[in-house]
Amino acid sequence: MSTAAVDASGRREHDLAAPLLVASDVVKEFPVGASSPWRRSREVVHAVSGVSLEIRRGETLGLVGETGCGKSTLARCLARLYDVTSGSISFDGTDITASSRRRLRPVRREIQMVFQDPYGSLNPRRRVGSIIGDPLAIHGDTDGRSMSAKERAHRVQDLMELVGLNPEHYNRFPADFSGGQRQRIGLARALALRPRLLICDEPVSALDVSIQAQMLNLLIDLQEDLHLTYLFITHDLSVVRHISDRIAVMYLGRIVETAPADELFEVTRHPYSKALLSALPVADPQEAEARERIVLVGDLPSPVAPPSGCRFHPRCPKARHDCVSVDPDLVPVLDDPPEHRAACLHPLRVGEELVGQVPDLDAQDSEIVAERVTDPGGA
């Protein structure tokens, strides 16, 4: 199977309708604390707990969630930077879940990443040209042939031009560039091998708004020109709406809702998605005053001991007693089309507001929740 992945011309005919990447029931757990052969760690962080998703050819899938929800871990599992605990991942029809390093090599060229931190992701002691040229030095040209230093330099300069950097700055160090330019360097490096899937992990979160907009436009243009598929990870829903075809919302290791981008904003089903949307700052004073913001109580629970049932139930304004015990499946709810799925037992109807809703668990629990609700007001 792995030889099929190398063959560039053959695979493109190979079922274009099939998704580029399919993850089914991916679980990733990390043991907590030092483990040695004598002292086995019992506790595990449930970073990703049974995520299934598919990324279609040429689309942008936005993956949204708060810090610690497992979105970056999931991305690294999909890129096979982490081994998964269970579940399977297939790229372009090939199962890569347990592929060896050697077998993964051709896949590595196809899946590349752009990281969040434009400072931490570039080696400060190396010149920009050699940073961008690294993937070419390791993997060789598109056909796998190794490249001469001169060829590489040419290609690197083309790449720099492609991402809007001055190719003459080839010999400079990362410290000579601003945050936005560094992010372009990271992007050029990721594009060097002409990947088909680009995983962007918070690529614009560290940038100023005006620079952020430049970077987003560049990503949109490159997608068209190079027929790229994006997995775009961010915590900023206003950014993700601009660039995504579909959005998946993640909470504590689970995907709680997935829908076409506009549909998610217009027909929000999961209370968590709704809360996330309402927390978005809008740069419009009148709108900001008019809307009622759902301030979620408390913090993200510990992924070491995730809550029972629906993982959002301790913070959900609409929680009912069955949410404590039943873990909902990610399925279309309330006659939604098949591409809109939500993992919620009591999904929101169109026009239904979350503000003012009170959780109704069984008697014992409801007291605790009521107490928490009054808490953040800061009385």
Place this chain on the structure above:
Amino acid sequence: MTLLEVTDLHVGFPTPDGVVHAVRGVSFAVEAGRTLAVVGESGSGKSVATQTVTGLTRGAQISGSAVFDGEDLLTATTKQLEAVRGARIGMIFQDPLTSLHPYYTVGWQIVEMIRAHDRGISRRAARRRAVELLALVGIPQADLRVDDYPHQFSGGMRQRAMIAMSIALDPALLIADEPTTALDVTVQAQIITVLQDVQRELGTAIILITHDLGVVAEVADEIVVMYAGQVMERAARHELFYRFHHPYTEGLLASLPSRAPGRGRLTPIPGSPPSLITPPEGCPFRPRCAYAFDRCTQTPWLAPVFGRSDHESACWLPSDIASRDERVASREARVTSPHEQPA
């Protein structure tokens, strides 16, 4: 009542490559009990300006004045500054993890802060106050959590603890430097609510330094827009969002994803901010400005626009221009503006 008045502040940092002119003639004023937002991109000098006011920029070349409650903080002695800093002016910084000491409990740090300024208070009373403060900023079970170490707190809780510490001595002014930037949107919403509650209950004036116009749209009374160490525009919140004058303000607002509905390309400001070692002649925004004309090689000053004294803009475009079309038209006509005579 004007609580803090900063006038013609200049701050320069000597470096091997030359002096970095981080702040170049900035003036602003904060009224008691109000919120002033200072908005700008990285390197615009917004943090340096406020840190200088509280004496936190050592080794810098400083000129101008910053009068707080009748006292010029820029000429104050270290001792005088120490009495003001923390007690009369509270501060919250961007990164709540690095602003708390990892080695001491959160409660210990608040108690130490209270006792440093008030020797008379007993340890026990200071601790009681710490618990009250933590409860005030919405930390659940404050009486237990007071003995936790910073690492046992989440990012949002750490920022709440920072707020608790900064308001411990009931300051008249709170300087919040990017207080929500490192936090998730949901937590951000909580922190903004806490700040608003604090202001309502204690009557604290707030200087909110941020690059996030979304946050500003919710909490600011007045907004100062900074670019390349200078103030570009100053206006009340509604005025700034709905009738901005300066092209830089227009560019900032236009580049926000939330202001452009739907999918597709955004409208960024082309180029990047200038080097502050050799700032450009004239208007610093000129190289990136779509409306620049020959006049812009001279440095504009803040002057009233739309005939309002509370709305000022440092731009040569005519003072009554509010729309994009008008800006384009005026550029084509190469008009000179009523800025001609200094106010």
